[in-house]
Amino acid sequence: MPLSQSFQKLMEGGLLTPLAPKLIPQPVPPRFRLDLHISYHQGPGHDTDHCNALRHATQDLID
Structure with a gap:
């Protein structure tokens, strides 16, 4: 399963949340x-x- 698909499922299950946005490095x-x-x-x-x-x-969630 692609990471994008597993991330969506983990978000829906409340197991992962997106990180806070960061500025583009300079x-x-x-x-x-x-x-x-x-x-x-x-x-x-x-x-x-x-x-x-x-x-x-x-x-980490799997472990």
Whole structure:
């Protein structure tokens, strides 16, 4: 199951909530993508399916 789909289910179940939005880092890091949005961080940078922080939070719930 993609992380975006599992995040949606975990939010609906009340097990995870999105993090507070952060400002875009300055200078913008080379791998930072302004055209992609991540639901967990509520901002740009990468897509939800490639979020290491969300992957770790999900694994913590499994553990």
